[in-house]
Amino acid sequence: MRNVNAYHAPLHPLDTEKQTFGCRHTNPDICAKHHMRKVCAYARADKKCLAPPVSWPKQFQKLKLEEGTTKKHSQEKL
Numbered sequence: 365m366r367n368v369n370a371y372h373a374p375l376h377p378l379d380t381e382k383q384t385f386g387c388r389h390t391n392p393d394i395c396a397k398h399h400m401r402k403v404c405a406y407a408r409a410d411k412k413c414l415a416p417p418v419s420w421p422k423q424f425q426k427l428k429l430e431e432g433t434t435k436k437h438s439q440e441k442l
Contacts, residue, residue: 366391371423375431381421384413388420 370388378385387405389395397403397415405413417423 365393371417372427375424375427378412379424379427381424382414382416384416384420386411387413388416388423389413 367387368390370386371390373388376385384405387395392398392406395404395415397413399407400415401407403414405411408414
């Protein structure tokens with residue numbers, strides 16, 4: 365099951381550098397933690413992934429910066 369857009373999707377309020385809300389892997393089927401009860405978003409009731417991609421902290425910062433830029437532009441239009 366491919367999840368191509370998940371990695372680049374806007375941040376969710378529960379996303380952090382160490383965990384994500386939902387799966388951010390582009391191909392979750394090959395994730396070593398796929399469907400592990402206490403780790404994987406697909407197996408946890410709270411839908412948090414405690415093992416996001418290794419590159420996630422960098423992507424998180426990038427999305428956070430983009431989010432801040434978008435908010436700034438929105439406020440300037442008001």
